[in-house]
Amino acid sequence: MAARKKKKKKYRMFWFFAKMQLVLLLAVIAGACWYYFGGYAEEVKDLKTQAIELVRHSSKETFKANQTSIVYASDESVISTLKGGKDSYYLSITDMPSNVECAIVSIEDKKFFRHNGIDYRALLRAVKAMIENGEATQGGSTITMQLARNIFLSQEKTWQRKVEEMYIARELEKKYTKDEILEFYLNNIYFGNGYYGIQSASRGYFNRDVQDLDLSEQAFLCAIPNNPTLYDPLTNITNTYKRRNRILKNMLDDGKISKTAYENALGEVMALDRPETLAKNDYVETYTYYCAARALMETEDFQFKYQFSSEDEKNNMTKLMRRCTVSVRKSCILRATGSIRHLT
Incomplete structure (x- = not known):
């Protein structure tokens, strides 16, 4: 009798799994039909083409935002x-x-050096967590995908944006090295309060270069980009501390820091030191551009003039002056009259 019941139970389990497989197969077929006959296949194909073109026409300069420049007086004091x-x-x-x-x-993408731009398991975990919690509680984006979104796309939450983001990430991994991608990422992510990139954040929150920060301070900064509002050290520093501690624990578990370094960093209290905002002197800025533009013109062997022999000569001078000024605004790399220099 017991053997008969066991046999019936075995058959019930068999038919249960058979039905489940049939349901899954029908779901896949339905999804494929929806994809191909609903016009989505063509749309996805277009998104892939766009992604390939975006990355193909990119260069390292694409990832270098308009950089901040400092104007110095002849005595090295900052004036603008x-x-x-x-x-x-x-x-x-x-x-x-x-x-x-x-x-x-350690905190954003543990498999960064092993994946090809997309961490499929992380995406599945994110979907599973969203289903279980009814909201997005963890991200599935890799560092490369975040870079793709920040540089080439908007922050809108649509399936089209996500698909294109994945295609761009794959193309970025083909064109650039892991070190280059990490460099682009760390220089472009947002750290809140108007600071883009790790160096800007270091100067903005600690008034020092990032190379001069200790382990705890560096981990503290890396806590911010995941959610610059939630982890804003000016308004939610308790949250920033919690995430810093999590980062330090991850680094310890990954074997990147010692137990002693971990414990010392964990107990450190942050001393934020935001630099004073210099009053904006429009006349200083205007004069700086003027001096730098003239210096740039001299490097092109173009003589600065106030009087012209013809209207064409005057127009050519005006065009060159504009071009030089635009060039200076994009990247102030001159020390014109001892007043300006770039920090990189």
């Missing part, structure tokens, strides 16, 4: 800051502290 659209300083990966690299990888 030229920020353009945002506060940003660019550091090469060779100048980036190793602890910063380890910290951001």
